[in-house]
Amino acid sequence: MIKKTFKVSAGIIWLSSIFLGVLTTVPKIAEKYFSVFEAITDALITSLFTLFVWYFNIYSLPKFSRHTTETGFSPPLLIRSIGVGVLVMFLMVGAQKLMMPSREFGPFMLMFEVRGILINLVFYMLLHLLYQAHQNQQVMVELERTKADNMGAQYELLKQQVNPHFLFNSLNTLKSMVELEDKNSVDFILKLSDFYRFTLENRKLDLIQLSEEIEILDAYMFLLKARFEEGISLEYRIEDEHYHTWVPPFTLQLLVENCIKHNVVSLDYPLHIVLYSEGDHLIVENKLQLKNNPGRSTGMGLDNINRRYLHLLDKKIEIETNQDSFRVKLPIIHERTNH
Template sequence: MKISPAMIWISSILLGLLSSVPQLASRHFNAAEAAVNAAITAAFALLMWYFNIYVLGRRSHQPRRQSISYRHLLGSLLFGLVVMFILAYIQQLILSHIDFGPTMLMVEVRGILINLVFYMFLYLLQQNHENQHVNMELERIRTDHLSAQYELLKQQVNPHFLFNSLNTLKAMVESGEQEAVPFIIKLSNFYRYTLESRKLDLIHVREEMEILSAYLFLQKARFEDGLMFHNELPPAVMETLLPPFTLQLLVENCIKHNVVSLEKPLHIRLYEDGGKIVVENHVQRKSGEEDSLGVGLENISMRYSHLSGGEVEVLNGQQLFQIKLPLIYEHHHR
């Protein structure tokens, strides 16, 4: 917590001077008594400034709370009472003619009021700072989330994918293949899934598998046995959640960065390991292909971080490339 030292010292001195105003108006004014009283009050105010800054500074590192901590407030008031008692005793030693009992009662009440004002001022200042920080963080997350959605939409409606799909459909129609009609249905389903799912934050894995199934059907029509997909996910994992189009984008990433041919089939494996969904493929990088994880993976990592706080693990080996996605359970998300 940042408080100007000048503000601390000036306010403490002013409080000390104000505490001596009643003595200035008294008929039996005693300059020495007024000076000692002002010094005692100023010293107390100075000590309580720094003590409360320390107490509330420690509290700022703890989980954020909306309500005031009465334990910290009571501790601050008790500390102030002890400090003021010591200072009142020092005042009594300096001004031995003063009756200690009434004087102590007066300075203790004054100390409680000063301490309470300082604590509440610092608490409200801290709350305002934390609220501003939270609002800025929420705005940053909202901006990043919108950016992630935009990148996701750009990848879902990929013009190259649509162009390749239409070329494959054209070849199938020209050759009179019977798979042309199922191909059109799957292509239609894929873009219908795109429109229905793009506004959702999370969907079930079983729903994501429908999207992936439609996508793989379209790719199999193009690559035939050059693309081999193995789904080994257990039924329990199918009921977990993940951001929409996650698996589709990861499979698309595998196809994009690796050789896919009848002579050299690309094997993609989907399974669960250690509480994570693993997308794995044998590395057979295209010639001239840069060692890049791509925008799609960055998009997925960003969405996982925002939606679940989990981290996407990337294992980029010489033989195997693995993406590990943390499982998101519905009751945890709620």
């Protein structure tokens, strides 16, 4: 990331200097014996001195960050600026005295030196505030960039989260099928290959069409059926138009996996899962038949899905549970309005 260099517009510098010079002529206009030449020379001295203060202090700005990184304010630099300003003003007023020897040098010099110190103080503080505002803006931009990079990195991790237990269980199931010379062993291997091919192809995508997600889920369910047989079933009740909507990849697989993790799945107590659409939501519902010893739940599966929807759609998933059933409602993502 390229940081913006602190700059003060040349127009602001010159206009403020000229304006301040013109402003100093106002009291002279009210004097009884008004001298146009004196007014012009006073205005010229003030304007040139203000220009000097601007550029001298801008030149000193890099030293703010080297010597006083916490506040950017440097009393030694301010004292040096005032000291140099007093000398410059003395030389400028001395030059005017040579052109106008009739003016009293002492009071005239004192008036301009006081004016110069005030100009130095005001513009030093103004420049300091502008510089600090610029630095704060740069810090905020950097923080936002870091935050965005961090969120992007976290989202990539979420997309690549694959449960290693599923692979372990699938390989164990395959081993048993081969040992028993199950005729479905080849189909199981092909479906397992298809599932992990889907994983490799789609894990880098933010969204895929629901129809493609269901293909992944079908391959996943085939593998589960080889393990649980008639102990698990999945029913689709999705309206035709919703097949062309979008979901984050592997959302449905994670929800089915979550159902298996917390519920009894057996031939005596088959787990029936229903996937259906209702209004603006896609719903995964299962009958509750909780395990006696489900183990400690980390909540990572549902949290994974929720964070992905927050990242992509700025919407949360809805979880509803009662004594009989458990439902997860996913916001439907339409191509034109959301994708």
